[in-house]
Amino acid sequence: MQINRNFDNLVPNYLFAEVASRTNKYMKEHPDKKVIKLGIGDVTLPLAPVVIEAMKKGAEDLAHKDTFKGYPDYEGYAFLREAISNYYAGFGVTVDANEIFVSDGAKSDCGNIGDIFGKDNVVLVTDPVYPVYVDSNIMAGRKIVYANSNRENNFAALPDENVKADIIYLCSPNNPTGSAYTADELKQWVDYAIKNDAIILYDAAYEAFITEDLPRSIFAIEGARKCAIEMCSLSKTAGFTGTRCGYTIIPRELERDGHNIYNTWYRRQATKFNGVSWPVQCAAAAVFSEEGQKQIKENISYYQDNAKIISSAMDELGIYYTGGKNSPYIWLKCPNDMGSWEFFDLLLNEANVVGTPGEGFGKNGAGYFRLTSFGDRENTIEAVERIKKLLSK
Amino acid sequence: MQINRNFDNLVPNYLFAEVASRTNKYMKEHPDKKVIKLGIGDVTLPLAPVVIEAMKKGAEDLAHKDTFKGYPDYEGYAFLREAISNYYAGFGVTVDANEIFVSDGAKSDCGNIGDIFGKDNVVLVTDPVYPVYVDSNIMAGRKIVYANSNRENNFAALPDENVKADIIYLCSPNNPTGSAYTADELKQWVDYAIKNDAIILYDAAYEAFITEDLPRSIFAIEGARKCAIEMCSLSKTAGFTGTRCGYTIIPRELERDGHNIYNTWYRRQATKFNGVSWPVQCAAAAVFSEEGQKQIKENISYYQDNAKIISSAMDELGIYYTGGKNSPYIWLKCPNDMGSWEFFDLLLNEANVVGTPGEGFGKNGAGYFRLTSFGDRENTIEAVERIKKLLSK
Known part of the structure; x- marks a missing residue:
């Protein structure tokens, strides 16, 4: 042993x-x-009233045989995935509902996504860094290289053509530095990823805090569908840190090493995950309603x-x-x-x-x-x- | 890549x-x-009324600043772990609340537990088998050996001293065969595991269906604390297939290869998991109440x-x-x-x-x-x- x-x-x-x-x-x-x-x-503020209402209604559904819900779909209920897709459309980004996986949070997805990648890939993270990116890859035995975020680049590291990486974690707006990439800066990362046959794992957990004219999603950038996976969470967007719901977006056409990435992640999730709680999915969908x-x-x-x-x-x-x-x-x-x-x-x-x-x-x-x-x-x-x-x- | x-x-x-x-x-x-x-x-029957009530009360907690819940403990709230510990005491098995990890289901734990084990371990499963045990280990690149469950042993395979295994998946009562191990049979597996320095991953998801005088937990067996991890779920016990809650028990003294297993799993969960939804944990605790x-x-x-x-x-x-x-x-x-x-x-x-x-x-x-x-x-x-x-x- x-x-x-x-x-x-x-x-x-x-x-x-x-x-x-x-x-x-x-x-x-x-x-x-x-x-x-x-x-x-x-977060410290309570959930929005319309979210609480949907959660309670979801609970009530489980109390009656005709509205009871058993095993959910591995990728999340269609009504929630469609709500997320519409939310993206609201800021001009096209993401199909069938490219979305609902999960119990971006941390799980950030950590577990490594399952589908080989252990010899080189991982790039920006430093300072959210420790999950580093620790989950150390556990998997991967080599990690660091791109320096510092005062010279306003704590938003850019790619270095001399560094070779296969998996790139980006978080924008960034935890912990609060810096947010411009479209031009993200385009540099997308170009770098495509050139290196790499995949960007883009953590958009803080996108709802963007006030300036900056990309809310990596998929606002041309070429990103050929090299990026986006993870997001309702934790900070809607106060879901204790409610637990997030999602991961994988373009259907994204392929690497002869494998379709969506299908590979689907197989991983179908094997090691059983979907998200019904009342939580109901609550999450309410976040994306007009009132929500x-x-x-x-x-x-x-x-x-x-x-x-x-x-x-x-x-x-x-x-x-x-x-x-x-x-x-x-x-x-x-x-x-x-x-x-x-x-x-x-x-x-x-x-x-x-x-x-x-x-x-x-x-x-x-x-x-x-x-x-x-x-x-x-x-x-x-x-x-x-x-x-x-x-x- | x-x-x-x-x-x-x-x-x-x-x-x-x-x-x-x-x-x-x-x-x-x-x-x-x-x-x-x-x-x-x-399952098809609705959740128990006391469970629904607790879930709704949990939802209501999230609506008010003074009862709002943010990030949960990685291992689950103490009140739920204590309720589970008392439940085990009810059938005579001692499990400390501090040995329990609450999760979103036994499938996640069965799948993810492999993260803490080296890839060169040999995995033993009984055949016929719940596919998650096999597929999650194929994904990790582990060798799998099969113990035959068949008519001769009433579809409850027993250990073969000539086979060497490091990780042993047992499910009793079994999915799919419905067979349930006796205490004597489980003792054979425990002895085998100790002799082989192996760890038993015991899936007790169907324990609540036991009607005869059979062990409800691997920890009813002498020696199991030296070689076993138990996973259980409320999916079949309380109809939680769509609600998502399970738990994993790791004896604090369980060690292998110079590592404390509880601490290693804690580190895994703290890195790749953010705990279970508050209303779901409230609902789960209600399952273990007297009325529940x-x-x-x-x-x-x-x-x-x-x-x-x-x-x-x-x-x-x-x-x-x-x-x-x-x-x-x-x-x-x-x-x-x-x-x-x-x-x-x-x-x-x-x-x-x-x-x-x-x-x-x-x-x-x-x-x-x-x-x-x-x-x-x-x-x-x-x-x-x-x-x-x-x-x-």
């Missing part, structure tokens, strides 16, 4: 555990202080206003940052060339505000720091006032 | 597709005939009575079968040495009843046939009458 020895190559990721540990220690030692957490990327879109946009606006409050403070303080505009994240340079954990401790101890040290996301995160706009309004305002007071000293 | 070439070794499984195709053709050609389907292993247990047992009894109706007919007809007693499946020998597809066509054309040809589950299924008790009462009675009439001719 052998364990998968690739697990030995995983670096224990203590980032959020260490954040929690230092925070809890401080709170225990200072029970009188009000600590405000702008660290974790989890109106309601979720109110929540997104709330978070966007929080982001504006944080980024305005950075502007006032003259601190360099990315994100905030098309993203719920503000990625800032720690003042006075502080290290990211040093700045973490300073903020915690002197302003009682918790953020996330950038170096937890990769080497280019050293000296940077992530704040999120998912907190509530009053706390965000208070946190920002405390930060301004501390750093204006 | 290379595709995972192991996918080339998958045998296209046309079983249910072929069943559907022949059935639909017949129905199209004979629109006046009432075809009764006892083929697919999907009472209500789900009514549904199980209904299916068990269907099983009795089918198996009594087999007794009357003098047809050899396994299952029916501790299982929703009746696995029968096709009369007159017919092939399983031949019998399928006969039943469809002459009795308008649909079942599943045994050879779709492996070579030992040739000449056998699966009927399920998940249909409704009147249809089950009518189907059985038609079969009796046909075969008594």
Whole structure:
């Protein structure tokens, strides 16, 4: 009996555990202080009323023999896939309902998609990076190369013709840096992927936060259907972090190495997955209804206003940052060339505000720091006032 | 870019597709005939009222800021894991809540658990077999050996000391054969696993159908904590096929190849999974409440009575079968040495009843046939009458 020895190559990721540990220690030692957490990327606003209603109706369906639902389709119910297809059409991107797989979240799909690729492919990620892209490929024994996102490229790495990669993870708007690619920049990645016979795994989880004229989908880019898979999630779009629903789009014509990618992923899902809960699919479809879109946009606006409050403070303080505009994240340079954990401790101890040290996301995160706009309004305002007071000293 | 070439070794499984195709053709050609389907292993009764109520309450929680739930724990909420632990205590098996991982179903866990094992392990499955065990390991490039379940062992294969295996899939009560291992038989497997440094992956999805004095869990067997992982599901226990919830139990002390198995699986799940939907976990916990247990047992009894109706007919007809007693499946020998597809066509054309040809589950299924008790009462009675009439001719 052998364990998968690739697990030995995983670096224990203590980032959020260490954040929690230092925070809890401080709170225990200072029970009188009000600590405000702008660290974790989890939403706080409740689901939209029309979504709750659909979820309850879905539950009620399961209570009666004539509306009861057994095993769902592996790829999701057609009514939900059609709703997603229409949503894409709404911003001018053509995606057929039959190219969509509904799942329990983009994290599962990002992690599991590796099953269909050989282990000798070289994986490219941008650094700083969402750790799932790295860890799931280390588990599979793949070589990983890093494209540097840094101040020179506004934390939005571009392809390097001298680097050869087969699988490319892109996340735009980016977690953790909040940067968002322009159409021209994405076109460079698409051209690079086609030239290298590579596949782009495009994580669009934050697309609903885009406010400027930027692509909401990789499929807005010419050529992407020949080289890209898109993963998206309702977690941030509609507050589904605890409800669990996402989707993956694979163009029907996408082929590599003599295999049709849609069919290969279908076979993987049919073998290792049994579809998404009926009331959750009902709730997800409600997100894409006219009323649902109106309601979720109110929540997104709330978070966007929080982001504006944080980024305005950075502007006032003259601190360099990315994100905030098309993203719920503000990625800032720690003042006075502080290290990211040093700045973490300073903020915690002197302003009682918790953020996330950038170096937890990769080497280019050293000296940077992530704040999120998912907190509530009053706390965000208070946190920002405390930060301004501390750093204006 | 290379595709995972192991996918080339998958045998296209046309079983249910072929069943559907022949059935639909017949129905199209004979629109006046009432075809009764006892083929697919999907439930038909609605969820228990207390489960629906909990699911709706869970949905309502998501509608309010103070009860809203974001990302769940990777391993499931403690209240659900404790409820499962108490359920096991109810039949005398000690499983700590901290040894349980909640998931979206046993199929996901059965498929994904392979991630933590090396690819050079030899996998043993009993034949006939639930195809997920085979296909997920072919995808991973593992060698598979087959233990024959057949009439000599009442379709419950036992270990062969001359065969070396590292990972052993057991399903009891069995899908598709309905056979259930005795404690003595399971002890043989446990001893074999310990001797071979192997791990048993025990699929207990049908444990709630056990009526005789047989083990409901592998952990009822001495030594199992040193060699077994148990997967279970609420799909058949509580009609959750469309609701999606299951769980996996890993003893904390289970180690192989210098790795703690619980920790390794935790790392896998934390990387590629984001937990189960809040309303679904609420619904699942309700299954294990006192009222929930009472209500789900009514549904199980209904299916068990269907099983009795089918198996009594087999007794009357003098047809050899396994299952029916501790299982929703009746696995029968096709009369007159017919092939399983031949019998399928006969039943469809002459009795308008649909079942599943045994050879779709492996070579030992040739000449056998699966009927399920998940249909409704009147249809089950009518189907059985038609079969009796046909075969008594």
